[in-house]
Amino acid sequence: MIPAPFDYIAPSTVAEAVSALEEAGEDAKVLAGGQSLLPVLRMRMADPGVVVDLGGVTALRGVREEGGSLVIGSMTTHHDVMRDPLVHHHAKLLAQTARTVADPQVRHRGTFGGALVHADPAGDLAAPTLALDAEMVLAGPSGARVVRASEFFVDYFTTALDPAEVLVEVRFPMFTGWSAHYEKFNRVAQAWSVVGVAAAVRVEAGAIAEARVGLTNMGSTPVRALAVEQALLGRPATPEAIRHAARHATEGTSPVSDAGADIDYREHLAQVLTGRAVTAAAGV
Template sequence: MIPAAFDYVAPSTVDEAVRALASAGEDAKVLAGGQSLLPVLRMRLAAPSTIVDLGKITELRGVRDEGDKLAIGAMTTHYDVQRDHLIAEHAALLAKATDTVADPQVRHRGTFGGSIAHADPAGDLLAPALALDAEMVIAGQDGRRTVPAAEFFQDFFTTTLAPDEILVEVRVPKHTGWRAHYEKFNRVAQAWSMVAVGVTVRTEGNAIAEARIGLTNMASTPVRATAVEQALVGQEATAENIRAAAAHAAEGTNPTPDSNSDVEYRQELARVLTGRAVSAAVTA
């Protein structure tokens, strides 16, 4: 199918992009990597009046060291996230999750910020961002504001972004020396997650001193498995202790049943995958 006609704008600065969105009104769409938007346009599931392409805004690309945090530009590609040495050292969970995103072609075009702003609960980067206590830096007509990941995701494909705002960067607290693993279950290779679990842990000897766990596709937004985190802290990283903690993984979740699975199946998957992810993380 051919997309419906639209106006096209390619600003070179964040301020220009914000002004273009404000001028176009609520029918405008932002184009980042285009891996989610373009199929929707081709199928005419959306017919925006204006497309605002962020591809020429150089300040939105790259990873910076900001002391106790990393700043990841919204237009940084998945490919660059996979290979960035700062992310590998200080936010390994993001690198592990990005490794599972689609295929090499998509990872070369798709962007970190685009995936976050799209807010698909089956997307592989939302739960790791939540687990790492990331913050979203948003630009609008009134300036910039920062929103914690726990408040940014509101519902299916819905965030706190207003129609005239764009995601500028994601700030991630450093988790230097933490071990990480992302365990994903899908029906076929390169498909969306039926359920996935992102785990990062800090160990002291054979004990788990701190744990951060995010669940993918277990509700309309990413979910933090706080009950599992609390059950793990202070425990030796034995198979028995990990299994007992992982039994809490489905608490507070509300997965949507579909043609792939029902609620009970996804909740059992969450428990099993959490156990696997924690076990893999502590031995990474």
């Protein structure tokens, strides 16, 4: 199908983008990489009067170190995230996860920030973003504000972003020296995750000194597997200890039954994939 008519605005700065969104109000949609928005427009599941294209806002692209944080611009593509040496060095989990997103064509067009703002529970990048304690920097008519990842994801396809705000960048603490792995189950190649698990660990003297675990598609938002993290803390980095900790993966989750899987199967997958992800991350 052909999208319904809309006005197209292509700002070159964040300020211009915010101004356009403020003027258009809730009748506007933001175009980042377009991998989610364009299909919705073509099917006329969305009918905005205005589309604001961030493709020309070069300040939103790139990866850098700043103030002890790893900073990823919202318009940085999945391909660039997975290939960037700073990401590999300081947040390997993000590079691991970005590599699993869809297919090469989508990874070259889709953007890191666009995927987070879309907030699809089956999207892969939100879980590691939550697990790594990221902060979102938002720009709006009243200026900039910072929202923690734990408060950014609100519900299905819903975030804390206001209609006239733009996600500028995502800031991560440095996880230098940590190992990581993203494990997901999908029924066909390039499909959305039925369940996914993002795991990052720091092993010291044969024991797990620290761990971060995030779950994909185990609720209306990504879930931090805090019970798993606690069960891993100080335990030997062995398959047996990891399997025992992985039994806690369903705590605090609220999976649903749908065409992809029923609740029981998702809970089973969460435990199995958590064990696999942590085992791979720990290198055992």
